[in-house]
Amino acid sequence: MKKRIILVAVLAIIALGLVITILSKNAGSKTISGAGATFPQPFYNAAFITYGHLAHVKVTYGGIGSGGGIRSLKDKVVDFGASDAFLSDKEMNEMPAPVVHIPTCCGAVVIAFNLPGIKQIKLTPDVLAAIFSGKIKNWNSTELKKINSGIHFPNKAIVVIHRSDGSGTTNMFTDYLSKVDAAWRAKIGSGKTVNWPVGIGAKGNPGVAGAIHQTVGSIGYVGSEYAFAQHQPSALVQNKSGNFIEASVASVSAAAQCAIPADTRVMLNNSSAKDAYPIAGFTWLLLYKNQAYNNRSFAQAQATLKLVDWMLDHDAQKIASKVNYAPLAPNVAAKAKAILRTITYNGKRVLK
């Protein structure tokens, strides 16, 4: 009995020692925290771990949704926020202090479908909008046959599948449809959730992909990061130059080869670039332009900005393409780096 007590006591002391060493080690290194969009989370998680080893800082990221990320930044409880949609002028004004947008990578919306025996179909913007607004109801319609010569469509009702939860993917897709179809813009518009005229809602990319997989004759839209990883058959979509483009890391990156405004607040949808996949967009990190808030130290501001600066470097962008995101085109990365260097700490530049 006595022996046992001594053994337990010794073990407890060893455990306590371990805990103390771990805690003191953590207390010594810096922690950078961010929160927001779930869409780029796999990229951020991978990149932040790599950076943590490189720079000996701990970066935590909460994938709580773009809306939540913006709220957290507004409450000044994080070092950076993350969002799939850029802040509108109105939202910018509602923030307590000026905010800058730093694009980190590109994503796209892939059109997935379930037609046994058919691997690939072509879609024009008009037909895509007509399907999702319920005007084209059957796969065997003349509009679909006209652009897909050689494919024998079944006489089957089209089941449209969309997201039921609020999502940046929906925002990107409906923004695209609003851009290419005046009727869509007038009747439905764009947003993280919209009033869908037809179809079934499913939760998250896995929900939509699962429902498509499950339902013969269905069509839906899935975030590229998920679709690329799952190798789902997808539709070629006609871009502004008239080419039918398959969604791929390269064709999504190509979407950014067009005029980008200085603050990068732009949707890349319907890009004029020749090889661009037309339904694509940036995802951004949001930072306060003056980093001196909520008693943050200059060192903390510097560590945050160094991290973001590294995210734009080749090494981090390579991680992005490894986890199925499209890396930033060099011109965009340069623009983002320039924006980073306008950030100050009470008037003092943080990054050289």
Next chain:
Amino acid sequence: MSAYIYNMQINSDKVLKRVLFASSIVILLIGGGMLVSLIKGSMPSISEFGWKFLVSSKWDPTQGSESYGALAFIVGTLMTSVLALIIAIPLAFFTSLFIAEYFKGTKIAAVVGTLVDLLAGIPSIIYGLWGFYILCPLVVKLGLSPQGFGVFTSSLILAIMIVPYATSLSNTTIAMVPNELKEAAYSLGATRLEVIKTVVLPNARSGIAASYVLALGRALGETLAVTMLIGNANIIPTSIFGTGNTMASVIANQFGEASGLQLSALIEIGLLLFALTTIVNAIGKYIIKKIG
């Protein structure tokens, strides 16, 4: 010595009384706090839409043309729950009779009883998955609907989920019917069916009714499995095979990225769900009192 024990008893009684009082007050405070925060959160939506919120089925979160109404979700919730109850009642009723009367005390009744109770412990995601991968394709195969998702599929799953709630209380009340009464009926030459009809059911009916109300309450609030199966179309279902959405499901789906008026409208739906379950419970209590 005896005085000391006496004192201790008094003290422990006092302590117990205080503990009981405190814990019931805490429950009241939590319930009240929830109600207050729900009302506070839904104020923007209430002042914007007023009564129209209850009779409009338009749910349009697009900026510029924002307009919210809960009718589609109220109808969807009532349709799925009531349909689930209609499907569940015969199942639950005969199971209860089997366990608590006909095969009372036998091994098979114990096994069936345990299995039914086990159904209550299965997480709703499992029900959802099963419905998604097994039930939906089955509904399509039977030609009931082109996509499998919808009110009917959700109701089927809900029915299975609420059977244990409907049986547990029924079992107890049926088993509690005094043996003397049953024996008296048998001695008069009544068959088993006659005993059930004339002795067991009249004595147990309030408990049975109460268990169905409990089950309905569970069906009203079930979220995850329904979300996976109902199709999440924010419209009034056109038929029981059509798609729709429920109050709990639309909240779970949309609150994450909602802000402003949309968030307030979702909270108002939460408030309505709160009210709906309270009303259902009140009706249940009334029924029990009336027939008990």
